[in-house]
Amino acid sequence: MYSCVRVFVGLLAVSRLCCAYENLALNKSAEQSSTLPSQADAGPMRAVDNNTDQILSSSGTNCARTDVSSIVWWRVDLGEIRSIHDIRVYYRNDSDGYVQNRVLSNAGFSLYVSDTTCDGYTGGHLCYKNNDTLPQLESDHLCTRHARYVTYYNERGEGVILPPKADRTQSTTIAELCEVQVFGCTVGIYGENCDKECPINCRNKQCDIETGACLQCNDGLKGERCDQNLTILMTVFAPQQANPSSSSNTTYIAVAGGLFLALIFSVGTTITLALTLRKLKGRQANNSTDSPTTEQSGNYVSVIGIRDSGHQYAHLGVNRTDSQDWRDSNQYLRII
Known part of the structure; x- marks a missing residue:
């Protein structure tokens, strides 16, 4: 020195x-x-x-x-x-x-x-x-x-x-x-x-060689000597007061939009009800038909009807499209 x-x-x-x-x-x-x-x-x-x-x-x-x-x-x-x-x-x-x-x-x-x-x-x-x-x-x-x-x-x-x-x-x-x-x-x-x-809270004990001010502080501290707690400030922005004219315009737009949505909902509901009624009428017409039920599987067509016969099972009659006996080949009719 x-x-x-x-x-x-x-x-x-x-x-x-x-x-x-x-x-x-x-x-x-x-x-x-x-x-x-x-x-x-x-x-x-x-x-x-x-x-x-x-x-x-x-x-x-x-x-x-x-x-x-x-x-x-x-x-x-x-x-x-x-x-x-x-x-x-x-x-x-x-x-x-x-x-x-x-x-x-x-x-x-x-x-x-x-x-x-x-x-x-x-x-x-x-x-x-x-x-x-x-x-x-x-x-x-x-x-x-x-x-x-x-x-x-x-x-x-x-x-x-x-x-x-x-x-x-x-x-x-x-x-x-x-x-x-x-x-x-x-x-x-x-x-x-x-x-x-150097102040005790200087990071790595490093401070300015002339003034002693800390170059950096330990976590959570601030100030030249790092002797103050670090405060985190949160800024909350107050909502701005609306302009009266713009507020009324917004109200009109909201009312018009609501009426438009209500109209769309009404039309949609009407269409849905109409389609539902149409389907129900179609089902009722099918249920009231008097013609016999026809079932088809492969080449065999069976017609079930009522015949006047004295046999216990003679009322079950079967017509086939070929010449074979239906009792030997029909897999869908069984006498119980």
Whole structure:
């Protein structure tokens, strides 16, 4: 931790955003896209060793340096999700004769924070993109987010967004990061001295690092400190008063509709009664017929009538359409 200071470099003032937040990146695990072949010891850990000297040492090992490429990146793992306040970057700045070259190399860079590395080097939240002016060789960027990984990213090529006055003829660039500091607090703590606890009802104990306001509340709660019960309001709409003229029109339409339906019902009832009477008359006419009943099955026709005979069963007479004896073949007449 350190106290707030303001550093003047020539006529350019660099305001430090952080006062006493913890350097969360110090001695944490880091990686980068490549390492300059001539400086094998200029690996990614050189940017988290608490050495902010921007003048390259004779051994060239006090800064992390990638190889020249169209895409360069450097990333630090904070070990777990932390509450970040700001990110400060110290670039190589050891020669006045080549200061412009250092600036142009870093032009267009981006800073990302993320919870995972699964989305690539540009996944997560974009905290800063250099696209308006050429960058300073020491810069501080506000980034109040909760994240685990912090990534520096830069590229060259067609369609890449660069600030005005950047050299767009370059097809490659290099990252020379002497120190990257990530200031913030442990999750659940806020305040510039990291000495205040987030409200107990903040979801995942995450609150704004400056104000302590909860980023989200536990279920059923609301408010900056999540100390109020969530009320669900139901709006009931009162019926609108009808227009008198429209009301009378509606009444007329209803009466007319009722009369029409009554007429249809009356006609339908009359037709139904007429059909029913017609069927009944037809049945009565059939029942009053005196002719004998004729039954037909296959080729046999039996006529049942009454004959005057003295035999007990002689009154049953049968006429057949063929010459065979009806007693031998008729399956429908039996003497009981």
